[in-house]
Amino acid sequence: IECRTTPSAIEPLSAPELPYLLEELGLITLGEALHPGLRILELTSRNVTFRVCRAQGGGFFIKQPRHIGAATIAKIHGEAAVTGHLSGAGLEGLPALLAVDSRCAALVYELVEGRHLGLGEGDPAHHFRQLGATLARLHRINAGAELPVSDLPVLARPEGWREMGASSPVALAVLARDRAIREGFDWLADSWRGDAIIHGDIKPSNVMVGADGAIRLIDWELGGLGDPRWDLGMAAGYLLSEAIYAHILRDDERPLSDCLSSAREMTAVLLDGYRAQASGKAMEAISASGLGRATALAIAQFVLALGRGAQRPTQAMIRLTQIALNLLARPADGLRTLVGEWPA
Numbered sequence: 001i002e003c004r005t006t007p008s009a010i011e012p013l014s015a016p017e018l019p020y021l022l023e024e025l026g027l028i029t030l031g032e033a034l035h036p037g038l039r040i041l042e043l044t045s046r047n048v049t050f051r052v053c054r055a056q057g058g059g060f061f062i063k064q065p066r067h068i069g070a071a072t073i074a075k076i077h078g079e080a081a082v083t084g085h086l087s088g089a090g091l092e093g094l095p096a097l098l099a100v101d102s103r104c105a106a107l108v109y110e111l112v113e114g115r116h117l118g119l120g121e122g123d124p125a126h127h128f129r130q131l132g133a134t135l136a137r138l139h140r141i142n143a144g145a146e147l148p149v150s151d152l153p154v155l156a157r158p159e160g161w162r163e164m165g166a167s168s169p170v171a172l173a174v175l176a177r178d179r180a181i182r183e184g185f186d187w188l189a190d191s192w193r194g195d196a197i198i199h200g201d202i203k204p205s206n207v208m209v210g211a212d213g214a215i216r217l218i219d220w221e222l223g224g225l226g227d228p229r230w231d232l233g234m235a236a237g238y239l240l241s242e243a244i245y246a247h248i249l250r251d252d253e254r255p256l257s258d259c260l261s262s263a264r265e266m267t268a269v270l271l272d273g274y275r276a277q278a279s280g281k282a283m284e285a286i287s288a289s290g291l292g293r294a295t296a297l298a299i300a301q302f303v304l305a306l307g308r309g310a311q312r313p314t315q316a317m318i319r320l321t322q323i324a325l326n327l328l329a330r331p332a333d334g335l336r337t338l339v340g341e342w343p344a
Helices: 015-024 028-036 069-086 124-142 160-167 169-175 180-191 226-249 263-276 281-283 288-306 316-331 331-339
Strands: 039-043 047-053 060-063 097-101 106-110 194-200 208-209 215-217 224-225
Touching: 015 028, 015 047, 028 160, 060 069, 069 106, 069 194, 069 263, 097 160, 124 208, 124 215, 124 226, 124 263, 124 281, 160 169, 169 215, 169 316, 169 331, 180 281, 180 288, 180 316, 208 224, 224 226, 226 263, 226 281, 226 316, 226 331, 263 331, 288 316, 288 331, 316 331
Parallel strands: none
Antiparallel strands: 039 047, 047 060, 060 106, 097 106, 194 224, 208 215
């Protein structure tokens, strides 16, 4: 990993300069930097991101904060510290971090080819069991002294509701109709544990399935010391939310319970994979009630994401919020209804 002194002003990266940056970092030769077969694609995301595909196969994923400041530069170095620590601990399912260039606050990873984790392709039970086992192994790894602390979910932070009122006011208004959502996030903040390394943003778009059938966890920007319940709650909550959202968009006439059967089955498989690899201590700390609440709050966070740019409440926002409220009302029973038995 190449670390450099951060200048006071950092310019955004542009596609034309990337071949020379990669050559300077020793990742490609000057001849390859000049070769027309080197293809560069800028992606749309909250960060400045590029896919660089090499003519002979493989390539690089380059990431730089879109808004550069002290906090985002610290995030980049924190992500590098987390992925470096996990790689050193032998955790499988990570993209290789190849370089950190502090002059432009950029990370260079190996390019992960494949598709996002989903219900409809390949052998989903195998992949979701892999995900559960990978999360259990992640949560068992001893934390390093220099690792960053993972941020609380945005609505569990004191300033979070105010911030989201500016960017997702419609969704926030839906979530705020019942005090239980805010009380749930207050519970999460009060009970938040920092005793394990977590990914912090487990959702299908951050889990890649390669051609070899192995999964890779990408986008470790929110990783650090945190609460493993949130990783599991995000995995379960987003899986169920995406299935419900698809049901609503299709205007499917079948009962929602029928359409959810596959998502519920895969959630159970994921948690079964976790239990098979988790330590006894970890399982003791993740109660059915706590995991049910975390899952409900992850569904609420999905609603918040749906609301970006929305002009009015949608059926999906309202239905998902009600499901989150139902789960918060009886979290242990609700979790067992979704996935079967879980330790009390």
